[in-house]
Amino acid sequence: MxxxxxxxxxxxxxxxxxxxxxxxxxxxxxxxxxxxxxxxxxxxxxxxxxxxxxxxxRSKDKLFGSIFEEDFKEFFKRLAELISADLPLLEKIEFFVENYLELILQNSYIPAFILSEIHHNPERIKNIFLEKGIKAEQIFMDDIKTAISLGIIRPIDPKQLIVNIIGLCIFPIVAKPILCTMLSFDEKGYRNFIEERKKEVARFVINSIKIN
Amino acid sequence: MxxxxxxxxxxxxxxxxxxxxxxxxxxxxxxxxxxxxxxxxxxxxxxxxxxxxxxxxRSKDKLFGSIFEEDFKEFFKRLAELISADLPLLEKIEFFVENYLELILQNSYIPAFILSEIHHNPERIKNIFLEKGIKAEQIFMDDIKTAISLGIIRPIDPKQLIVNIIGLCIFPIVAKPILCTMLSFDEKGYRNFIEERKKEVARFVINSIKIN
DNA sequence: GTCTATACCGGGATAGAC
DNA sequence: GTCTATCCCGGTATAGAC
Structure with missing residues (x-):
């Protein structure tokens, strides 16, 4: 004992x-x-x-790998949760953009971290994917296809649309230092800009795809 | 002699x-x-x-600095050229997207390089900007304001619109490894995807802002 | 200007005492 | 499990011959 x-x-x-x-x-x-x-x-x-x-x-690389894997999985887990919300497509887009932007704003180092290290060692990502399939985007793709066939949105390649939405959210976060310099934002101005984006991005996307 | x-x-x-x-x-x-x-x-x-x-x-850092500075300036010089094209706003957007996408596709390491190193040393960027003001985006902003007041496009914050356009172009390039894994692209499929984007992004943007 | 040799330092990793 | 001391490699940087 x-x-x-x-x-x-x-x-x-x-x-x-x-x-x-x-x-x-x-x-x-x-x-x-x-x-x-x-x-x-x-x-x-x-x-x-x-x-x-x-x-x-055991080693620096192992330590790094553990952290990267956890961050990566957590990041996509959250993404999957948002993407799986039980809402009609257009509302889902609004819901997704608002919450996803807040999520990556609160954890801005994570997308930057992932993008940066991916580039140096693309293999790491593939291994994580192989080990644990992450197929959340399939749900979104199906939603989009359905909405198209129902005539709710115009025809558009679902993959292009998904990349559009995610890019519109992530880019201003990972490029923060450049935006702040180019657009003369201080910390508050930047925060404000992102806050406005929560509505603006959804409006921008929906405006582009909604029929009538 | x-x-x-x-x-x-x-x-x-x-x-x-x-x-x-x-x-x-x-x-x-x-x-x-x-x-x-x-x-x-x-x-x-x-x-x-x-x-x-x-x-x-003299040192590794100096060598790196020279290269970073040259890449950075070259990258924004090209951007400025495209952005300064003498075209009506909507055509300019089409022109810009098509050429900018091709430009960063051909030099895909540069945006990734800049984003990655910015994050580790944000000061370097500020110094380059201070030394040589790069104000190409001002032209674009004015174009947008004019188009709004003429009723060609709906009211939208010009900064948001610019960030939208650039993000739609850059994101799929810097996130290439993730896209390829998530959307099951091989090299050819990816190239094809970007090729389609040249038209799709412009359509997406114009659809969203054009009046009637 | 170009090379070889070397000084010097710092980082990752391990051995071994506690 | 935790610490100290140490090994060893590799990297930046310089000295000095050609």
């Missing part, structure tokens, strides 16, 4: 340390990227030393 | 070597990023040795 207690205590400590490392690593990787991040910085951030990093995760 | 000839010869060799380094570095930085790139790899790619890199450019 002594053993039991100890092991429980240790388990708790383990989990705790592991989580601390995980969150510290996430923070550092998000801002510095895989190559830019330093194991020392992660250790400092977590309040432990470098050796522990290798004790819990 | 001997001197002259020699110096000319040297100048030419200099320029040549400098350019070789520049192009090699560009290639490596584009694929690996600032932190991921190795000076050795750049030297190999250029067919010279590491010491020469430091002879021509």
């Amino acid at each position: 002594d053993n039991n207690i100890h092991s429980k205590t240790h388990e708790k400590a383990d989990k705790d340390t592991e989580n601390r490392i995980f969150e510290a690593a996430r923070k550092v990787f998000h801002t510095k990227g895989l190559d830019g991040a330093r194991m020392q910085e992660i250790a400092d951030e977590a309040g432990i030393n470098k050796a522990m990093l290798h004790y819990y995760f | 001997d001197n002259n000839i020699h110096s000319k010869t040297h100048e030419k060799a200099d320029k040549d070597t400098e350019n070789r380094i520049f192009e090699a570095a560009r290639k490596v930085f584009h694929t690996k990023g600032l932190d991921g790139a190795r000076m050795q790899e750049i030297a190999d790619e250029a067919g010279i040795n590491k010491a020469m890199l430091h002879y021509y450019f």
Whole structure:
């Protein structure tokens, strides 16, 4: 029982340390990227030393991989939830845009992080997809096809429409520094701009595809 | 005169070597990023040795900076050219989308490169902007305002519209690996998808803003 | 201007005591 | 599980011969 207690205590400590490392690593990787991040910085951030990093995760790449995978899955899980809402297409688009924009605004480093690292190592993504098929977009595609055949929206390639909607949401978030410089936004102006986009993007899309 | 000839010869060799380094570095930085790139790899790619890199450019960061600045300026120069075309707004949008999409498709690493590095060092961008004001978007904004007041298009915040158009073009390029995985594109399917977008995006935008 | 050799440093990873 | 000390590799940068 002594053993039991100890092991429980240790388990708790383990989990705790592991989580601390995980969150510290996430923070550092998000801002510095895989190559830019330093194991020392992660250790400092977590309040432990470098050796522990290798004790819990075998290598820098493994640690990064775990975080990337979790972020990626979480991101698409949320996306899937929004996309699966039980609403008629046009309302669903409004619902999706508003919530998706807020989601990525609150977690703006994640899309930037994914886009940035994808480019350096495209394989990582394929593996995650292969391992756990993510087919939320199929639902959306079906909705679109139905709406077209019902004459609610004009004919349009569902893939193009989906890419349009997602691009309209993600681009202004990942390109924030450029937008702020080019359009002379301060932090408040930018926030305001995105706030207005929640309505504007839906209006823009629906205006383009709605019949009559 | 001997001197002259020699110096000319040297100048030419200099320029040549400098350019070789520049192009090699560009290639490596584009694929690996600032932190991921190795000076050795750049030297190999250029067919010279590491010491020469430091002879021509003092440090890795300086070398990177030169390339980033040139890419960035070139990219916005082209954008400015397209945006300044002397056409009525709706035709200009068609013209812009078709050519901009082709431009970034041909140089797809550049937007990805810029977005990725911006995130790690936002200051670099501000400095480039400060040094050389790039105000092409102002022309576009004026066009839009005029079209609205003439009743050609519905009222819309010009900034939102510009961000919409650019986002619709850039997103599918920088997110290529994700799109290919999610939408099951091979290289040819992807190329085809973008080709169709050249017409689709313009149609999508114009449909949304045109009056009657 | 170009090369070789080398100094120097920092980072990832491991060994071993506690 | 946690720490300290250390190995080792590879990268940036420089010195110096040609």
